[in-house]
Amino acid sequence: MTSSVLFDISAGAYIAAMITYVIYLVVRNRTTGIVATSITIFGFVCQTAALAMRWVHSYYFWMASNPTSGFVEATLRGAPLRNLYESLIFFVWSLMLIHLIFEFKYKNRSLGAFVTPLAALALLFIDISGATKEIQPLIPALQSNWLLFHVFLSFIGYAAFGVSFGAATAYIVMVTESKTEKTYIFWSIITGIFILVLVGMGIDFLSLSSAERAELFQNHFLKSTIRSSSGGVVAVSSIVSVAFIFLLWHLGIRLKKVLEGLNLTPAMLDEIAYKSIAVGFPLFTIGGLLMGAIWANSAWGKYWTWDPKETWSLITWFVYALYLHARFVAGWRGKRVAILSVVGFIAVIFTYLGVNLVLSGLHAYGSG
Amino acid sequence: MEDKEKKDIFESIWKFFASVRLAIVVLIVLAGSSIIGTIVEQKAEPAKNITLLAKFFGDSAAPTVYNIFAKLGFMDMYGSWWFTTFLAVFSVNLIVCSIDRFPKTWRVIKKPQKPLSDSAIKSMPIRKDLTFRTGLDTAKEQFLKSLKASRYRVNESSEENTVRLYTQKGRYARLAVYVVHLSILLIFAGAIIGVRYGFKGYLNLPEGRSSSVAYISPTEPIELGFVVKCNWYDTQYYVDSDTPREFQSELSIFENGKEVLKKTIEVNDPLKYKGITFFQSSYGMMPDTVGYFVLDIAPAGGPEKRVWLRLGDSFEIPGTGITGMINDFSTALTRDRDTGKLNTYSKNMVNPAVAIEFAEPGRDTYTGWILKRYPDTGFLPGGHSVKFADYWGVEYTGLQVTKDPGVWLIYLASTLMGVGLYICFFISHKKIWINITGNKKSVRVAIGGSTNRNRINFEKEIDKIISRASESIEGGQPSKK
Numbered sequence: 056m057t058s059s060v061l062f063d064i065s066a067g068a069y070i071a072a073m074i075t076y077v078i079y080l081v082v083r084n085r086t087t088g089i090v091a092t093s094i095t096i097f098g099f100v101c102q103t104a105a106l107a108m109r110w111v112h113s114y115y116f117w118m119a120s121n122p123t124s125g126f127v128e129a130t131l132r133g134a135p136l137r138n139l140y141e142s143l144i145f146f147v148w149s150l151m152l153i154h155l156i157f158e159f160k161y162k163n164r165s166l167g168a169f170v171t172p173l174a175a176l177a178l179l180f181i182d183i184s185g186a187t188k189e190i191q192p193l194i195p196a197l198q199s200n201w202l203l204f205h206v207f208l209s210f211i212g213y214a215a216f217g218v219s220f221g222a223a224t225a226y227i228v229m230v231t232e233s234k235t236e237k238t239y240i241f242w243s244i245i246t247g248i249f250i251l252v253l254v255g256m257g258i259d260f261l262s263l264s265s266a267e268r269a270e271l272f273q274n275h276f277l278k279s280t281i282r283s284s285s286g287g288v289v290a291v292s293s294i295v296s297v298a299f300i301f302l303l304w305h306l307g308i309r310l311k312k313v314l315e316g317l318n319l320t321p322a323m324l325d326e327i328a329y330k331s332i333a334v335g336f337p338l339f340t341i342g343g344l345l346m347g348a349i350w351a352n353s354a355w356g357k358y359w360t361w362d363p364k365e366t367w368s369l370i371t372w373f374v375y376a377l378y379l380h381a382r383f384v385a386g387w388r389g390k391r392v393a394i395l396s397v398v399g400f401i402a403v404i405f406t407y408l409g410v411n412l413v414l415s416g417l418h419a420y421g422s423g
Numbered sequence: 424m425e426d427k428e429k430k431d432i433f434e435s436i437w438k439f440f441a442s443v444r445l446a447i448v449v450l451i452v453l454a455g456s457s458i459i460g461t462i463v464e465q466k467a468e469p470a471k472n473i474t475l476l477a478k479f480f481g482d483s484a485a486p487t488v489y490n491i492f493a494k495l496g497f498m499d500m501y502g503s504w505w506f507t508t509f510l511a512v513f514s515v516n517l518i519v520c521s522i523d524r525f526p527k528t529w530r531v532i533k534k535p536q537k538p539l540s541d542s543a544i545k546s547m548p549i550r551k552d553l554t555f556r557t558g559l560d561t562a563k564e565q566f567l568k569s570l571k572a573s574r575y576r577v578n579e580s581s582e583e584n585t586v587r588l589y590t591q592k593g594r595y596a597r598l599a600v601y602v603v604h605l606s607i608l609l610i611f612a613g614a615i616i617g618v619r620y621g622f623k624g625y626l627n628l629p630e631g632r633s634s635s636v637a638y639i640s641p642t643e644p645i646e647l648g649f650v651v652k653c654n655w656y657d658t659q660y661y662v663d664s665d666t667p668r669e670f671q672s673e674l675s676i677f678e679n680g681k682e683v684l685k686k687t688i689e690v691n692d693p694l695k696y697k698g699i700t701f702f703q704s705s706y707g708m709m710p711d712t713v714g715y716f717v718l719d720i721a722p723a724g725g726p727e728k729r730v731w732l733r734l735g736d737s738f739e740i741p742g743t744g745i746t747g748m749i750n751d752f753s754t755a756l757t758r759d760r761d762t763g764k765l766n767t768y769s770k771n772m773v774n775p776a777v778a779i780e781f782a783e784p785g786r787d788t789y790t791g792w793i794l795k796r797y798p799d800t801g802f803l804p805g806g807h808s809v810k811f812a813d814y815w816g817v818e819y820t821g822l823q824v825t826k827d828p829g830v831w832l833i834y835l836a837s838t839l840m841g842v843g844l845y846i847c848f849f850i851s852h853k854k855i856w857i858n859i860t861g862n863k864k865s866v867r868v869a870i871g872g873s874t875n876r877n878r879i880n881f882e883k884e885i886d887k888i889i890s891r892a893s894e895s896i897e898g899g900q901p902s903k904k
Contacts, residue, residue, distance in 0.1 A: 120661050120668060192661040195669050195690040337844035345837040354691045356702045356825035357623060358833055361501045363461040373454035377447060384443040
């Protein structure tokens with residue numbers, strides 16, 4: 056069995072798990088919950104095996120070009136964290152790892168219904184972004200021992216922020232009293248945009264030839280809908296988008312009843328949202344910002360150049376620092392900090408993917 | 424009177440800078456304003472940003488908007504006076520609020536822990552109540568042992584029929600947040616030292632040339648204090664692919680005409696000499712330059728000999744009578760898949776190849792292409808070999824040349840911040856009180872605990888301490904009350 060088959064199996068398992076978790080939300084039957092968890096664990100095991108196989112594979116790939124490398128060097132250079140595809144796979148893996156830890160720690164499965172969709176979206180994103188799945192040679196800039204630690208810790212951090220985002224969005228729905236609350240409107244817009252962007256990319260994907268798909272992210276992002284050259288298409292997609300967000304706003308509050316029926320409490324969601332940031336913040340600071348700076352210094356002699364990727368990770372850092380200080384020092388609670396968690400994750404997505412849309416730099420995942 | 428007024432002003436300024444509200448505002452402003460610089464391209468040609476602005480504001484308004492933005496410093500915003508001011512306010516805020524809060528934290532740390540009454544233990548965030556059929560001394564002994572096994576240093580106080588054990592761990596973890604704040608300030612300090620006493624320059628050095636200066640800008644040379652020479656530059660490629668595997672240059676350092684250091688540098692592996700670091704950053708071809716063809720020639724079974732030749736030059740493979748003449752060169756040779764014709768597909772030396780016309784007494788001359796990346800192409804009939812080692816003297820290496828005397832502070836601060844954050848989030852200040860009351864036959868144990876974070880883990884730890892003690896006491900579970 057090859058690693059890509061295993062990846063596909065794990066992707067299938069996560070999507071099945073997502074469906075099962077949602078069914079669990081509705082039927083609240085213990086067996087369904089156990090099935091959902093089992094499918095998730097099965098997917099996670101498959102994915103772990105697939106990552107290990109890909110690592111071994113790229114170890115030999117590196118050795119083929121660098122026969123004089125030692126074991127440690129080839130292992131570090133072979134780490135499957137080199138391009139968009141591998142990083143997304145790793146993001147999903149970290150997300151599921153953190154989710155499983157929380158599920159066992161809090162003995163509550165309901166969160167799965169909010170985290171697995173994020174994993175499914177990332178998996179969907181892999182396919183519609185047209186990211187290459189081949190093992191690619193490592194460009195000289197990435198041939199550093201820092202690569203593994205920098206990327207690994209950053210992504211565990213991103214995934215922790217993702218779990219916090221899941222908990223915070225669920226929290227906002229749970230504490231909403233009426234549809235006219237600003238937080239709830241904010242929630243509807245953000246969730247709506249999330250779904251719309253993915254749907255838009257799906258339409259891009261379907262309307263492109265397979266050769267163009269490889270450059271969807273760089274050249275064709277949302278060009279079939281909202282960024283189309285035809286004014287009519289733009290108008291229709293705008294109206295549909297606004298209508299969708301309105302519908303989400305109108306119906307989203309029903310989720311509250313579903314959540315209330317489970318043994319989820321706002322206090323628990325609030326704690327998960329915080330705990331995830333408490334794990335993610337130090338890892339992201341150390342692995343993402345500090346190690347990134349040290350690596351940049353050893354490769355280019357500049358530890359900080361205000362390039363957009365760096366700046367956006369600093370913005371992300373500011374937002375989460377704000378979260379922690381607002382919560383612990385200023386005593387903010389509830390909806391206000393939940394919004395900060397959501398804003399923080401938007402910054403994460405922008406750091407991770409958005410910057411690459413706007414321009415290509417050293418973090419462009421070797422697309423050039 | 425005047426003194427009091429001065430004091431009031433000072434106090435209100437102090438309060439302003441110590442306030443968490445300021446911290447929140449500054450963080451929001453820094454995060455928000457940083458976004459501008461990621462949209463508007465920094466330190467770019469005006470035309471680039473005007474084109475960008477035209478997309479938002481229309482062609483006619485764009486130049487005006489550009490001028491306003493430029494006046495606001497948006498085109499080089501991270502160096503602008505207002506952004507620097509915000510960073511300064513951020514630093515003052517960090518310093519003042521840390522000084523403001525530190526004494527309180529220090530008091531909490533230094534405050535001696537006191538034994539508590541049973542009723543005080545009942546109001547603790549974590550509390551357990553147990554009874555055992557055992558003597559007071561045994562119970563005390565076992566709980567002491569269990570606490571010690573969890574690495575607590577236990578204090579005790581006794582009264583008649585009551586023993587009070589109390590202990591705490593991790594109180595200095597409360598200082599971690601100050602370490603993190605300090606490390607941010609150290610990073611700023613390091614950055615300021617770097618800007619004031621260091622430089623960031625570049626140097627494009629052709630193969631075979633030397634320089635005693637680097638450049639901060641084309642008109643601003645800076646003396647290195649020694650001479651650096653590029654012996655050669657080379658791009659290596661992955662097998663059968665045009666993906667670069669490594670960019671390499673061999674550099675030599677000369678002092679008073681004597682070579683003192685030689686190193687092959689790569690991306691991620693620079694050369695350091697006297698506080699100045701040379702990084703491999705780019706490369707390129709020099710226009711209108713003629714180089715040398717470097718060939719390694721060997722007769723069958725014989726030793727290799729290196730020769731340096733110009734286009735049109737001839738050589739002889741020693742002892743064979745075979746001569747070769749260089750008659751063509753391609754920077755990137757390929758064979759067209761459809762027509763089968765040879766052509767050059769890049770001006771860069773992606774796949775350099777040299778055409779050599781061989782002549783041998785009694786045979787027709789023949790011409791063959793020898794490719795640098797494919798040494799097999801240099802094997803001739805009869806076991807002789809002519810390998811194309813390099814076309815030397817036409818490429819330059821692009822070096823990033825920096826001096827940063829503040830960088831050690833950055834490293835120190837990064838380490839401090841990493842350790843500080845780890846302690847801050849993963850180590851908590853935990854306190855435990857255990858009151859044991861009873862006689863020789865049965866005891867009542869009241870346990871209370873408090874922590875500043877990670878309560879769930881702490882509860883588990885207390886459960887473990889209890890089960891360890893109770894197992895030793897009665898070889899089983901305690902009878903819960």
